[in-house]
Amino acid sequence: MSARTLSDFIRALRASDVRVSTGEAIDAAGAMKLVGFDDRTLLRDTLSIVLAKSPEEKETHDHLFDLFFKRESAHSQSTEREEDGSAAPPSDEMDLQGLSESGDEAAIAMALERAAEEVGLGDIRFSTQTSYYAQQMLKAMGGDGLQKNLVEQLQAHTPEGDEAAKALMQARADMLARSREHVERNFDVFGAGATEQFRDDYLSDKALDQVTRQDMKRMRALIARIAKKLATKHSRKRRKRNVGVLDVRRTLRANAGFDGVPFDVAWKQKTKDRPKIMAICDVSGSVSQYVRFLLMLLYAFQEVIPDISSFAFSGRLEDVSHELETHDFEQAMDRIVKTIGMSSTDYGQSWSDLKTQHFNLIDRRTTLIIIGDGRSNYGDGRLDIFREATKRAKRTIWLSPEQKPLWGTGDSLLPRYQPYCDVMTHVSTVRDLERAVDDVLAAYA
Amino acid sequence: MENDTSSAITGYEPLSSIDAVTQGLASVGYISTRQISTAIYLAHHLRKPVLIEGPAGVGKTDLAASMARFLDLPLVRMQCYEGLDEGKALYEWKYGKQLLYTQLLKEKLGEVMEGADTLSASYEKLGGFEDLFFSEDFLEPRPLLKAMRQDTGSVLLIDEIDKSDEAFEAFLLEVLSDYQVTVPEIGTISAKVPPIVVLTSNNVRELGDALKRRCLHLHIGFPEAERERAIVAARVPEVDADLLKQLVDFVQSLRGEDIRKQPSISETVDWARTLVLMHAEALGEDMVRDTLNVLLKHESDIEAVEAKIGKLVRDSSQGKRAQG
Numbered sequence: 001m002s003a004r005t006l007s008d009f010i011r012a013l014r015a016s017d018v019r020v021s022t023g024e025a026i027d028a029a030g031a032m033k034l035v036g037f038d039d040r041t042l043l044r045d046t047l048s049i050v051l052a053k054s055p056e057e058k059e060t061h062d063h064l065f066d067l068f069f070k071r072e073s074a075h076s077q078s079t080e081r082e083e084d085g086s087a088a089p090p091s092d093e094m095d096l097q098g099l100s101e102s103g104d105e106a107a108i109a110m111a112l113e114r115a116a117e118e119v120g121l122g123d124i125r126f127s128t129q130t131s132y133y134a135q136q137m138l139k140a141m142g143g144d145g146l147q148k149n150l151v152e153q154l155q156a157h158t159p160e161g162d163e164a165a166k167a168l169m170q171a172r173a174d175m176l177a178r179s180r181e182h183v184e185r186n187f188d189v190f191g192a193g194a195t196e197q198f199r200d201d202y203l204s205d206k207a208l209d210q211v212t213r214q215d216m217k218r219m220r221a222l223i224a225r226i227a228k229k230l231a232t233k234h235s236r237k238r239r240k241r242n243v244g245v246l247d248v249r250r251t252l253r254a255n256a257g258f259d260g261v262p263f264d265v266a267w268k269q270k271t272k273d274r275p276k277i278m279a280i281c282d283v284s285g286s287v288s289q290y291v292r293f294l295l296m297l298l299y300a301f302q303e304v305i306p307d308i309s310s311f312a313f314s315g316r317l318e319d320v321s322h323e324l325e326t327h328d329f330e331q332a333m334d335r336i337v338k339t340i341g342m343s344s345t346d347y348g349q350s351w352s353d354l355k356t357q358h359f360n361l362i363d364r365r366t367t368l369i370i371i372g373d374g375r376s377n378y379g380d381g382r383l384d385i386f387r388e389a390t391k392r393a394k395r396t397i398w399l400s401p402e403q404k405p406l407w408g409t410g411d412s413l414l415p416r417y418q419p420y421c422d423v424m425t426h427v428s429t430v431r432d433l434e435r436a437v438d439d440v441l442a443a444y445a
Numbered sequence: 446m447e448n449d450t451s452s453a454i455t456g457y458e459p460l461s462s463i464d465a466v467t468q469g470l471a472s473v474g475y476i477s478t479r480q481i482s483t484a485i486y487l488a489h490h491l492r493k494p495v496l497i498e499g500p501a502g503v504g505k506t507d508l509a510a511s512m513a514r515f516l517d518l519p520l521v522r523m524q525c526y527e528g529l530d531e532g533k534a535l536y537e538w539k540y541g542k543q544l545l546y547t548q549l550l551k552e553k554l555g556e557v558m559e560g561a562d563t564l565s566a567s568y569e570k571l572g573g574f575e576d577l578f579f580s581e582d583f584l585e586p587r588p589l590l591k592a593m594r595q596d597t598g599s600v601l602l603i604d605e606i607d608k609s610d611e612a613f614e615a616f617l618l619e620v621l622s623d624y625q626v627t628v629p630e631i632g633t634i635s636a637k638v639p640p641i642v643v644l645t646s647n648n649v650r651e652l653g654d655a656l657k658r659r660c661l662h663l664h665i666g667f668p669e670a671e672r673e674r675a676i677v678a679a680r681v682p683e684v685d686a687d688l689l690k691q692l693v694d695f696v697q698s699l700r701g702e703d704i705r706k707q708p709s710i711s712e713t714v715d716w717a718r719t720l721v722l723m724h725a726e727a728l729g730e731d732m733v734r735d736t737l738n739v740l741l742k743h744e745s746d747i748e749a750v751e752a753k754i755g756k757l758v759r760d761s762s763q764g765k766r767a768q769g
Contacts, residue, residue, distance in 0.1 A: 021658050027491055034484075034490050035463075042463075050491075053657040055498070055664050240612045263540040326703075 006032065009068050010051070012189045015199070016064060018057045024050060040069065041333050067188050096146045100171035115140040121183060124191040137179040138172070146172055172291075192324045197363075204430045218298055219430070220329060226434045227300030276365045277301070278306040278393075280354070282372025283341035284314030290401040294371045295336065297433060299329050301323075309361055312336050315343040317353035341414075345375060347413065348382035355385050359392070368393040373402050374414035383412045383420075390420040398424040399436055456518045456597045459642070475504070476675045485512065485641075486664040493623045493643035496606075496660035499703075501647055502709030503665045504676075509602035509643040512567045519595055521587035521640070522602045524760035525609035531616055535626055537585045543578055579630035589620055590634070598638035612654050621659045669711060670697050676710055681717040691728040692717060694761035696740065702753070704726040704746040712740050730758050 006029060012022050027049045044065050052061040086334065099108060119136040135143075135405050146168060153165040200222055203215060211219055250266035258264075279298055283291045298310045304322040312320045318340050323332045368389065390396040398421045399413060400407070407414040417426050427433050459469050466482040481542065485508075488495045497505045513520035523534060550557070563565040586594060593603040606614065621625055626635040645662060646652060668676065674693045684692075693713065698708045708716075716739045725732050733754050741747045751755075 001457070019654065024658060027493065027661075030491055033489055034487065042483065043478075046487060049480070049484045049487060049661045049663055051659075053496075053662040057660075058664060258544055259542060262546075360728050 002259045003348075007065075009047075012064055012068055013061065013405060015190050016060050018060055020051055032182075046092075064189065067185070070185070075145070081154070082162075087170050094144060096142045097168055097171040099141075101167075101219045108178065111141050112137065112178060115179070116182060116186065122190055124183065125189050127187055127192065129191075130180060130187060133183045133328065134179040137183065138176050141175065143175075143178075155347060175325050178421055197397060204434075206430075207428050216292070221295070222357055222430060223293070223433070224300045226430065226437075227297070229436055230434070231301075231305055236426055266399060277305060277364070277367050278311070278358075278361060279308060279369045279371065280313065280317070280350075281310045281320075282314065282345065283312045283337060284343070284345035286345060286375045287373050288341075290334060291337065291341065293430075293433075294401075295324075295333050296329065297371075297437070299324050299332065301437075307357075311358070311414040312340050313340050313350040313352075313353070315349060316340070316348050319358070345372075347372075347374070347376040347377050348380040349390070351382040351385040354389060355440075359389070362392045364392070364394050367394045369398045370396070370398045372398075372403075373400055373412065374398075375411045380410045380417060383416060386417060387420050396421045396423075397429045397436070397439075399433075400424065401427060403428070449667070452555055456516050459516060462486070465704065465754075468733045469515040470508075470511055473514045475508065475515075475680050476672055476679055477502050477508075478668075478672065481508065481663065481665065485662055488641060488643075489663055491661070492624075494640055494644055494660045495663055496644045496646065496652070496657065497650060497663045497665060498646045499665035500667065500707070500709055502698055502711035503667060504710055505645040505665060506604055508665075509600055509645075512641065512643070513600040516600070516641075518597060519599045521592040521595075521599050522604060524604045525613070527608060527610060528614055529609050530755050533587055534613070534616075535587050535589045536628055537587060538579070539585050543574060543583055547730050551676060569667070581631065584628070584631070589626055592618075593624065593626060593634060593636040594642045595640065596637055601640040601641040601642045603644045603648075603651075605640065605647060606644045607614045607649040607652060611653065614653055618655060618659065618742075621656070636705060649717065667700055667707070670694065673710060673713060677714055677717045679722060682719050683721050685726065688720065688725060689717070692720060693763045695728060695757055697758060698757055699740065699750065702750060704741065706741070706742050706746060706748055708740040715739050728758050728762060730755055 010025050010028070013020050025245070028047055031046050031050050032043070035042050037043060044062065047065065048058050048061050052058040066088065071390075086189065099111060106341050115137040116226065118140045119133060121133055121137070122128075123304065124133055150165055152170045153161040153168065155161075199218065203219060203222060215276050243262070245268050247266045247268040251262050251264070252260065254264045254266055255262050278330065279301065281291075281298055284301070287294070295312075298320075301308055302310060308321070310321045310324055311317055320332075320340070322333055326332075398414075398417065402412070404426055406412065407418075423436075423439065425432075425436055427436055455523050459465055463479070463482045463486045466485050467477045470477040470482070472483075484497075487493070488575070497508065499505060509522075512518075557570060558567055561570055584590075588601070603617070606617075621642060624639040625633050627633045648702060665715050667673075670693055673696070674689055676687060677693060696708055696713045696716070706752055716736065719736050719739050720728075720732070723732065723736070734751065737747055737750065737754070
């Protein structure tokens with residue numbers, strides 16, 4: 001393994017979202033010099049210790065290490081041959097047929113490596129580029145010559161020509177397959193990370209009700225990541241604001257021994273305002289396309305915010321914190337939708353449930369997040385209770401999956417609830433969600 | 446590299462190979478893995494701190510303590526907590542002593558000032574005393590400074606770094622990358638022999654990238670059955686081999702259950718001690734039920750597991766029969 005190989009490996013790591021600084025790359029080179037290259041497992045442990053700095057990164061690293069060195073061993077086979085001096089002729093006059101028929105794996109590997117370099121395979125980003133790169137590699141290995149030869153043989157119209165053409169076609173197919181395989185292996189190492197990033201970006205901006213079933217898993221990971229990011233960001237802010245003014249009493253007491261000269265200064269601590277969040281989520285039929293995402297968000301928050309209580313309602317209000325805490329997402333979602341959802345929405349009834357059973361949870365530290373479309377089937381919206389709840393809470397945020405022009409149409413009560421909310425906003429993509437929740441948490445600073 | 450020269454005069458000699466680290470740790474009763482030993486070996490040779498993450502009770506802190514015992518070096522331990530500042534971590538002036546000396550000086554002030562007629566002349570005379578007051582004699586070393594000043598090198602354990610504030614984390618960077626600390630009144634103090642620095646974290650909060658970049662990163666997870674048996678056997682030598690196998694199998698399968706806090710090695714060791722005290726020869730259902738609170742620390746976990754005890758116990762004793 002050379003310095004070049006290490007830098008390739010680090011490039012592959014970076015493409016897969018493992019941040020590696022220059023300093024760490026230098027450390028890795030030093031560590032490699034120490035442990036040597038002979039013991040693969042040792043080398044893997046070593047690089048994992050030096051380069052990957054979290055359990056997730058370690059997993060990515062180990063996976064990539066195996067992929068990379070599968071590829072690497074083919075590569076080194078070819079370079080060994082090159083050093084022997086028995087290298088094959090340069091690619092433009094390469095006898096592709098001879099190469100394929102010889103079955104000389106090392107020579108083939110070398111030809112593939114060289115062709116890959118020629119066509120810049122390291123730049124591959126999407127799996128859809130596989131065919132293109134495979135064709136280009138074949139060309140670089142002398143595919144055109146073979147093609148010409150093939151046409152000539154066919155035009156001869158002789159039995160021998162046909163026979164030769166058959167062999168040529170066989171060789172071509174063989175080399176193309178090998179090129180493809182080579183490209184795929186490279187894509188796994190260099191390109192996969194970029195694709196993932198691209199798809200995440202794409203999903204972030206896609207309307208929530210248009211996300212397909214195949215993308216659900218990715219969506220969940222995305223939302224979980226956002227939740228974690230926000231929780232980290234805001235847990236920092238809370239601590240920063242913890243600087244106070246001089247605490248005279250404690251200063252005097254601490255310095256009594258020094259004749260009252262204030263060597264040891266004590267500062268007043270601002271009591272920490274830990275966020276308490278109460279999230280109330282509509283899971284009725286009218287928002288059914290959104291329920292999944294709303295619950296995903298609730299689920300993600302349950303994991304990262306210590307003080308959150310989650311409720312769901314359609315006809316009646318139920319506490320779902322326990323479900324979200326103890327089950328995995330799919331199970332929790334099924335249970336919630338089965339037990340609570342799918343009956344017709346009744347905001348009034350839910351508010352009065354809130355008042356009779358859970359009002360003690362709302363105090364001046366609580367932020368109330370309501371997620372729903374405010375369509376109450378023309379029932380009584382019980383604005384009186386809602387107003388009381390918002391008065392008790394520190395802040396009230398309403399996230400609506402409906403566009404603003406639709407608020408107030410038909411049975412929507414949103415405009416009537418709006419005056420009591422600090423913020424009422426429309427959320428239709430993951431990016432919207434992130435922004436809205438960021439605002440919610442920022443209010444604690 | 447300069448490692449050869451530095452190891453000649455310090456206590457780090459035993460760190461010559463990865464196997465030597467494993468054996469050395471075993472000699473003081475710490476059962477290491479190849480990964481752990483590799484990390485320690487690299488930490489010494491690359492002169493980098495090691496950041497250890499993993500669930501509570503898997504032996505993160507103990508690794509540092511065992512290192513110190515095995516190398517026969519002083520262990521300097523700094524427990525982090527919210528509000529920890531440089532006064533408690535690095536150094537503090539000995540205010541009392543300074544005050545006392547000021548009082549003494551006051552009495553002698555006349556003598557000192559003799560011959561100084563002008564303001565500038567007396568200022569110069571007094572200036573000499575200022576340097577005296579802010580010298581190392583009046584410096585109260587706290588853990589970080591103490592670790593820097595050891596002649597033989599030391600093992601510096603910065604425990605639960607995730608409990609400290611962001612600001613403190615940034616403050617540590619100088620110590621971790623250059624093994625030196627800066628005292629404004631005196632200047633920069635470099636370590637005589639760079640200590641082996643071990644940081645531990647329970648992931649209460651995400652650590653900053655700057656800190657992570659400067660450290661090697663080791664993740665210690667729950668051990669495999671074989672290693673766990675070795676650890677329990679090392680800590681509780683009285684335990685009978687059959688019982689040991691059963692109890693470790695039981696704990697291992699318990700970790701697969703859906704519970705809030707999985708039992709870690711320290712709990713397994715405690716449990717083994719408990720069972721030995723109760724003269725248990727084999728794992729029995731009632732025995733497990735009575736002692737479950739040693740392993741599980743949440744009421745809801747105990748409730749969840751209680752119903753399955755029978756099955757879990759049967760599984761782990763069956764394993765014994767199959768193998769025995």
